[in-house]
Amino acid sequence: MELRKEGFEIPVYISHLPNHEEIRDGLLEIIDELDAPAWTENGLNIARCSYDQGKLNQRWRRTFFDAARSHLSEVYAELKTPKWELQRAWFQSYDPGNMHHLHTHGACTWANAYYLKLSDPANATVFYHPSRHWVELRGCLESDSPPRLQPDVREGDIVHFPGYLEHEAPVTRGEDPESKTIIAFNVTQVG
Ligand SMILES: [Fe+2]
Numbered sequence: 001m002e003l004r005k006e007g008f009e010i011p012v013y014i015s016h017l018p019n020h021e022e023i024r025d026g027l028l029e030i031i032d033e034l035d036a037p038a039w040t041e042n043g044l045n046i047a048r049c050s051y052d053q054g055k056l057n058q059r060w061r062r063t064f065f066d067a068a069r070s071h072l073s074e075v076y077a078e079l080k081t082p083k084w085e086l087q088r089a090w091f092q093s094y095d096p097g098n099m100h101h102l103h104t105h106g107a108c109t110w111a112n113a114y115y116l117k118l119s120d121p122a123n124a125t126v127f128y129h130p131s132r133h134w135v136e137l138r139g140c141l142e143s144d145s146p147p148r149l150q151p152d153v154r155e156g157d158i159v160h161f162p163g164y165l166e167h168e169a170p171v172t173r174g175e176d177p178e179s180k181t182i183i184a185f186n187v188t189q190v191g
Contacts, residue, residue: 012127012151013160015075017114020156023067027116028181030060031091039092044100046169047178048093061089064183068114068158072187075160081109081189089185091116092169094123095177100169102128108163108186117181118155120174125159126150128166 017023031048034056039049050056065086076084087108092100105111113125132147150170151159161167163186172180 010129010165011162012149012165013075013079014151014153015071015158015160016154017068017071017156017158019067019071023063024116024156027060027063030063031093031116031181032178034060036091036093042101045098046092046100047095047098049090051090051092053090057089060091060183064114065089072158075158076110076187079110079160081187083189083191084109084187085190087186087188089183091181091183093117093178094169094172094180096172096174096179098169099171102166102168104166105163105184105186107188109189110160110187111163111165112158112160112185112187114158114183114185115153115155115180116183117178118153119176119179121153122150123170123172123174123180124150124153125167126170127161128168130165 034048034050036048036050036053036056039046039051050060073082073084076082115124118124127149129147129149153159169180
């Protein structure tokens with residue numbers, strides 16, 4: 001008997017913000033001064049977060065997107081999304097022990113996470129294959145489609161992924177407070 005398999009590739013793209021070094025310290029300082037509240041609902045635990053905090057979303061946003069816009073346009077053009085608009089953006093700053101449980105970003109074309117500060121790559125986002133239950137139970141995906149993927153990222157990288165893709169921030173390792181700060185943003189195709 002012949003058993004043929006066909007499947008889909010689930011894309012997670014990684015780019016590096018060219019001017020990361022130039023904006024890093026200033027942006028961290030702006031975010032630090034905001035003294036954002038913790039986000040602890042539904043079992044997640046993030047020390048400082050601007051999600052749903054409209055007043056906190058002004059200066060750092062301008063600084064980041066002014067610096068990143070042309071790079072992002074280049075990335076999205078490559079990803080066949082030449083016309084795009086920003087849907088929502090927020091920052092998250094993690095202390096050791098913090099985590100963000102499994103979630104998706106819903107109805108956006110590309111969800112993104114920029115690693116403004118990442119002292120340990122083990123603290124990077126972990127993605128889960130949509131068919132991971134079949135993968136784990138029945139072993140029906142090739143080894144190059146792992147059920148769990150932690151991309152090899154470093155500070156200054158941006159991951160770009162479909163908004164439906166489940167992911168989590170693993171429990172943050174390390175000793176230093178504020179060992180990871182990310183800027184998350186959702187982008188939608190227009191036109
Ligand atoms: Fe997320």
